[in-house]
Amino acid sequence: MTGDVLKTGREEANLTQQEAASRLGLTQAYLSMLERGRRPVTPELAAQATRVFRLPPTALPLEVDPALALDDSAFKSELAALGYPGFSYLRGKSHYNPAQLLFLALDQDELDRRVVEALPWVVYTYPEMDWAWLTRNAKLNDRQNRLGFVVDLAEEYAQKAGEASRKKSLSQNKGVIERSRLAGEDTLSNDSMTQAERKWLRQNRPPKARHWNLLTDLDVKHLTYVPS
Numbered sequence: 001m002t003g004d005v006l007k008t009g010r011e012e013a014n015l016t017q018q019e020a021a022s023r024l025g026l027t028q029a030y031l032s033m034l035e036r037g038r039r040p041v042t043p044e045l046a047a048q049a050t051r052v053f054r055l056p057p058t059a060l061p062l063e064v065d066p067a068l069a070l071d072d073s074a075f076k077s078e079l080a081a082l083g084y085p086g087f088s089y090l091r092g093k094s095h096y097n098p099a100q101l102l103f104l105a106l107d108q109d110e111l112d113r114r115v116v117e118a119l120p121w122v123v124y125t126y127p128e129m130d131w132a133w134l135t136r137n138a139k140l141n142d143r144q145n146r147l148g149f150v151v152d153l154a155e156e157y158a159q160k161a162g163e164a165s166r167k168k169s170l171s172q173n174k175g176v177i178e179r180s181r182l183a184g185e186d187t188l189s190n191d192s193m194t195q196a197e198r199k200w201l202r203q204n205r206p207p208k209a210r211h212w213n214l215l216t217d218l219d220v221k222h223l224t225y226v227p228s
Helices: 003-012 017-024 028-035 043-052 072-082 098-106 113-125 131-140 144-161 164-178 195-204 207-211
Strands: none
Touching: 003 028, 003 043, 017 028, 017 043, 072 098, 072 113, 098 113, 098 131, 098 144, 113 144, 113 164, 131 144, 131 164, 144 164, 144 207
């Protein structure tokens, strides 16, 4: 989070520097330095400011910790916090920027099918994500085909919903990912599938999965939370 984002969030929350500083546990002078870029906004402060100013989850800091690992339960809780209807029975606050959560999910060797089905919804719901960060990290970890496929499904979401501007934005981001599409075969976080399953999917996977060289049967028609 930059100082400008911090300042904009404060102003949109209709708080003076003094009021905001008090809620953040800072001095007014220090908050002023933060907003002017004289001091860095730490990840902890960014998360606190997101809650205090009621900023969208996309304002949360972005970072990749090699030691960070979420299990299926944690992914479901985070998706619920982002508003995913499929896990609405779970409650909590967002701890991850949607772009980071999406990357972490795509980087898993194994992932609950219900979590995988939620990923196009994340892309559709948060099209203002930091795409440069997301694409860069996907490429660094050879996950661009997984990302491209999920964006492809989200673009179809947008078309079904009649969201022309959103569809255009997703199409542009898909085009960027397309330029680094890998020729090697991959799965969609289901690396433990048997050789028989792999053989069947090579012949029966949907066109989008074939294009992105993924062994998966996931298709928009299989997803529950698609705009009507």
